[in-house]
Amino acid sequence: MKRLIVIALTLLLLAGCAAEETDPTEEDLIVVGISQVGAESDWRVANSESVKAAFSESRGYRMLFDDARQMQENQIMALRKFIQQQVDYIVLMPLSETGWDSVLQEAKDAHIPVILVDRMANVEDDTLYAAHVGSDFYGQGKKAVAWMEEQYPDPEQTVQIIHIQGTLGSTAQLGRTAALEDGMARHENWNLLTRLDGDFTQAKTYEAMGRYLDGLPEGQAIDVVYCENDNEAFGAIEALEERGYVCGRDVDVICFDATRNALRLCMAGKISLVMECNPLLGPMAEEIVRTLEAGQTPKKQQYIAEQQFTPETLTEEIIADREY
Numbered sequence: 001m002k003r004l005i006v007i008a009l010t011l012l013l014l015a016g017c018a019a020e021e022t023d024p025t026e027e028d029l030i031v032v033g034i035s036q037v038g039a040e041s042d043w044r045v046a047n048s049e050s051v052k053a054a055f056s057e058s059r060g061y062r063m064l065f066d067d068a069r070q071m072q073e074n075q076i077m078a079l080r081k082f083i084q085q086q087v088d089y090i091v092l093m094p095l096s097e098t099g100w101d102s103v104l105q106e107a108k109d110a111h112i113p114v115i116l117v118d119r120m121a122n123v124e125d126d127t128l129y130a131a132h133v134g135s136d137f138y139g140q141g142k143k144a145v146a147w148m149e150e151q152y153p154d155p156e157q158t159v160q161i162i163h164i165q166g167t168l169g170s171t172a173q174l175g176r177t178a179a180l181e182d183g184m185a186r187h188e189n190w191n192l193l194t195r196l197d198g199d200f201t202q203a204k205t206y207e208a209m210g211r212y213l214d215g216l217p218e219g220q221a222i223d224v225v226y227c228e229n230d231n232e233a234f235g236a237i238e239a240l241e242e243r244g245y246v247c248g249r250d251v252d253v254i255c256f257d258a259t260r261n262a263l264r265l266c267m268a269g270k271i272s273l274v275m276e277c278n279p280l281l282g283p284m285a286e287e288i289v290r291t292l293e294a295g296q297t298p299k300k301q302q303y304i305a306e307q308q309f310t311p312e313t314l315t316e317e318i319i320a321d322r323e324y
Contacts, residue, residue: 033082046324054282096169141179205235
């Protein structure tokens with residue numbers, strides 16, 4: 001009996017030792033501070049979930065996540081707190097492109113690499129960040145403009161356009177706006193009816209669009225509504241339909257992101273063109289950390305692969321396979 005007890009105790013001791021050897025300790029984890037813009041859109045929520053999954057404890061990380069609630073000053077405060085906490089890496093999704101030089105210099109002085117995700121930071125010294133992963137926003141806009149050129153080839157036809165911008169100063173807004181402006185400069189028959197600030201949100205776009213439409217003369221033609229993200233398209237469509245416009249027949253709505261809800265509206269014919277902006281950037285950001293951990297230098301600018309959708313190209317299978 002004593003022999004059995006000794007054997008049992010020995011097995012328990014060995015099992016405990018094995019657990020100590022295999023379970024990661026707090027010291028083993030790579031500490032990553034993440035500053036997210038907020039949760040202003042379906043895209044942003046999917047982006048946050050992707051990053052959280054990539055930097056989970058099961059993958060060897062201790063993640064400090066901060067939601068800035070759409071305020072740059074909150075992001076700067078979060079970065080300074082991460083620096084004080086001596087994190088190993090900082091992942092930053094900048095609200096706007098400017099205003100980052102000082103705090104990124106502080107991170108560099110503390111020897112903390114900063115990885116930019118989604119939007120860019122326009123800094124004088126590009127050594128202040130290790131790498132950027134995201135989308136080619138200007139390239140997305142160029143493809144949308146090329147689609148408009150195919151749909152409206154007659155130079156004698158006036159094309160009436162409403163432009164709804166995203167968060168002013170953000171990389172996505174700057175790139176998509178620049179692409180449309182370049183397209184309009186090439187086409188004298190493209191007429192900008194108005195430019196509205198939608199701030200990438202459905203509610204703000206719905207209100208701004210409603211006020212503008214209410215001031216138009218009865219029967220005013222609108223050919224294209226160029227929305228800089230999906231949620232703006234949702235708000236614009238709601239406002240247009242309440243005032244008798246038929247989206248997909250009277251008006252071509254263009255948007256960027258390609259969330260599941262936008263693809264469903266596109267397949268139903270209410271959105272004419274959806275440009276994909278892939279939010280699943282977490283694995284690419286995590287790969288940069290792995291590269292740096294290995295003592296290597298990551299590629300400075302990394303774009304994620306993306307596509308575009310129209311009612312003719314969409315299927316239920318494509319939408320069902322969507323992760324966001």
